[in-house]
Each structure stands twice: as structure tokens, then as C-alpha cells.
């Protein structure tokens with residue numbers, strides 16, 4: 001049975017703890033140069049909330065699964081080329097019954113993460129409801145669960161290639177690639193929106209591969 005999580009509904013904070021509200025207020029006031037809206041989409045229980053919490057707070061939400069109700073958000077400011085970029089990250093409920101709530105938030109979202117299963121269906125939703133120039137990334141989460149793996153890394157890469165989206169395997173539990181996934185999206189959004197003259201075109205695939213190589217050899221971004 002799933003228990004209800006504190007969520008932000010369309011008309012305000014429904015059930016949030018005072019700590020959550022204070023944290024949100026603090027991050028709202030943090031200085032930034034430009035803000036982007038990023039949404040996490042995918043089936044229920046794939047780990048969207050956990051990926052977000054790992055990125056925001058560096059912690060893993062283990063224990064009983066608590067499904068998101070409606071939609072929730074967290075902010076984090078990241079630095080890209082000396083520019084402060086605020087990512088306003090919306091955590092959507094994967095359960096079908098909340099789909100109409102999440103649709104309302106698609107419109108001005110610039111970045112999207114979609115998870116594997118029923119990828120085609122999620123992409124169709126994104127193309128239907130989001131802006132045309134939306135940045136999409138496919139995450140295969142729970143990469144730490146090697147024994148339960150159902151899709152190989154190669155299959156994931158092949159699928160992502162077919163749809164023309166970057167792909168990363170992440171683990172909210174160990175933290176692997178979570179920071180890198182958000183950094184890559186922030187960089188792509190920054191370069192699309194603020195292209196400096198004579199700056200080479202940013203290639204998200206190349207960035208991800210170079211950062212992975214760096215972390216393999218010298219412990220870079222997780």
C-alpha cells in the first residue's frame with residue numbers, strides 16, 4: 001500500500017512539512033542568473049523522487065516506497081561556466097490517476113527526464129504537451145540492482161539512439177551519474193539559451209562521455 005507524500009498541488013502547498021517549506025523558501029532566495037524548469041517523468045516507483053532527492057540533498061530515500069501525489073518541486077542552483085543556473089525541478093507522480101495534474105505543468109518545462117518503460121508513451125506525452133525545443137534525457141535508474149537488471153546498458157543506449165535522446169544509467173542509492181545527469185541538462189539549456197559569440201556548439205553526448213572518462217580515471221562528478 002502506498003502512503004501519501006507531502007506534495008505541492010496546483011493551488012499551493014497541500015501537505016508539506018514546515019522543514020520542507022523552509023528549505024524551499026531558502027533555495028528560492030538563492031542568487032541565480034537564469035532559471036529553467038525541469039520535469040521528471042516516468043512510471044511509478046522507477047525512482048524519480050529518489051533521483052531528485054539524491055541530486056538536491058545528496059541522500060538516498062530508502063525504506064518504504066511512498067508514491068508522489070500529484071506534483072512536487074525542489075530547486076537547486078548549479079554553476080555552469082561561472083553562471084548560476086537555477087533548476088526548478090518538478091517531480092511528477094508516475095501513477096496514471098495523476099496524469100491530468102502533471103499535464104498542466106508540461107508547457108513551460110525546458111528539460112525533461114523520462115524513464116525507460118513505455119518510453120514511446122512518455123515521449124508522445126512530452127511532444128504533445130511541452131515546448132518544441134524541450135531538452136529530453138533518458139535515465140535508466142537503479143543501476144545498483146545488478147541482479148534484477150532487465151535491460152542491458154547496450155539495449156538502453158540503442159533505444160535512446162533510436163529516439164535521438166541522450167541516455168545515462170543512474171543510481172539514486174549510490175549516487176552514480178545523478179549529478180552528471182543534471183549538470184549535463186543545465187549545460188545544454190544554458191548553451192541553447194545563451195550562446196556566446198564564437199563559442200563552439202555544446203554537444204551533450206560528448207560532454208557526458210568526457211565527464212564519465214574523467215570520473216573513471218580521477219573521481220569526477222558522480
Ligand SMILES: Nc1nc2c(ncn2[C@@H]2O[C@H](COP(=O)(O)OP(=O)(O)OP(=O)(O)O)[C@@H](O)[C@H]2O)c(=O)[nH]1
Nearest residue numbers: 044045046047048049050067068094142171172173
Ligand atoms: N536500489 C535502488 N532503489 C531505488 C533507487 N531509486 C529509488 N529506489 C527505490 O524505489 C522505490 C521508488 O522510489 P521513488 O523515488 O519513490 O519512485 P517514483 O518514481 O518517484 O514513484 P512515484 O512517486 O509513484 O511516481 C523506493 O522504495 C526507493 O527507495 C535506486 O537507484 N536504487
